[in-house]
Amino acid sequence: VKMGNHSTVTEFFLVWLSQYPELQFSLSVLCIIMYVIILLGNSHLIIIIILDTHLHTSMYFFFGNLSFLDICYTSSSVPPMPIIFMSEIKSISFLGCALQMAISLALGSTECVLLAVMAYDRYAAICNPLRYPIIMNKVVYVHMAVWSWVVGYVFSLVQTVFTMVLTFCGNNVIDYLTCEILALLKLVCSDISMNVLIMTDASIVLLVIPLLSIFVSYVFILSSILRINSKAFSICSAHMTMIILFYGSALYVYETQVKVHHIVTPMLNPIIYSLRNKEVKESVKKILFKYLYLQKI
Template identity: 70%
Template sequence: MYFFLGNLSFLDICYTSSSIPPMLMVVSLGLGSTECILLAVMAYDRYVAICNPLRYPIIMNRVLYVHMAAWSWIIGCLNSLVQTVLTMVLPFCGNNVIDHITCEILALLKLICSDISINVLIMTVANIVLLVIPLLLILISYVFILSSILRINSAEGRKKAFSTCSAHLTVVILFYGSALFMYMKPKSKDTRASDEIIGLSYGVVTPMLNPIIYSLRNKEVKEAVKKVLSRHLHLWKI
């Protein structure tokens, strides 16, 4: 679990730093694509941990989890490279001002003066492979996880199992919810304001919240937060 969290943390640090210079669109798109796959891999890791706890060290051996993380990065970077190259070889119109807060590929395609049907086709396939399929795998994993949790006899055991998955599930909802809305919404819903807000959500807000969400699973962090809040509440009352 902590190996994949390390990958997610490194990805989030890069993600929030990559959207400032426009030349780094390929990096931002690659990191977003990688996160889609990495969250699905983490769901499988939680599935094995809860549904097959005794076999977990055998199934999730070092070779497997290193390969899973590596392929998440490889597929994400390849998708970004293909989409960026196919976009950059096309001619742009006279007005090269990107109508977005970051160098988002959807905003960039609006500036192209030639046929972009190939780009749209590649993006549609990428959305299915990187958004829809991983999300379905996550949902299937959580169906089995929930079924296993409900079969646990002790309330303490069920609570511990739910706690193990709650942080990941929260991150999945935040990231996939905004990404699906951005890339799968109909054209009639295209507005600059909504695109910018959603872009901020999965590009800045979600990576910023990830360490907070995962840290709150730690008992020591929880106790520290309670102490800080109680201290401030006490000072406010005074």
């Protein structure tokens, strides 16, 4: 369909690594294996948190949110990857591309806010232990989690709408595995100044402010490090490891155009929190013991 000098785009072709057909099968198998690990690891953590009442605290509530978010995050883009790798026609509809971009942006944005909320939770627990039950009561931490999701989805919706209404230059070939906003903007031949402004505002709200709040929280936490016990230090180090993984891999994506954070960070998060958290390991033992005991009865 022609409109002026430009074609109306109805689908996009995802051609990343299509010039290396010998890698297609290996990458497909790798994606499937890593996706299964992500599902099992994060589902395991969510189930443990739900079943053990001792873990019904703000910290583990946020852990559960993060695990659920990681499952949704990877499910929005990883399952189609083997199909794209193995199929001869590597296309996605216009609506499908918009939906994939919206979900990916929303979940990534939500994780940025959620990481900052988790840092504040650790700050309140370590630096204000006596007032912590009041500061982070159930109403407060549930609202904080809900608003993390709301903010992420609002910014995602705005960016997606303002991107998909642009005029594409008849070029519908995306050199990428998924529909990413930066990859799509490269195909646009209309003015994108408003998009740049929105992305700048989103970067300030979703990247700069959360990173600053995380930094400030951990400055206060580290200033109290001589007074905290090994359990608190272990939890904080696990959280910092995950923050470095998330922001480090996200930065690597935009520098190299290789999408690693969709798979690597969600796969490692449950491992980091499970192996470095004594309470989670004890909960696993208790639940397994109860299950085996009931089986014998």
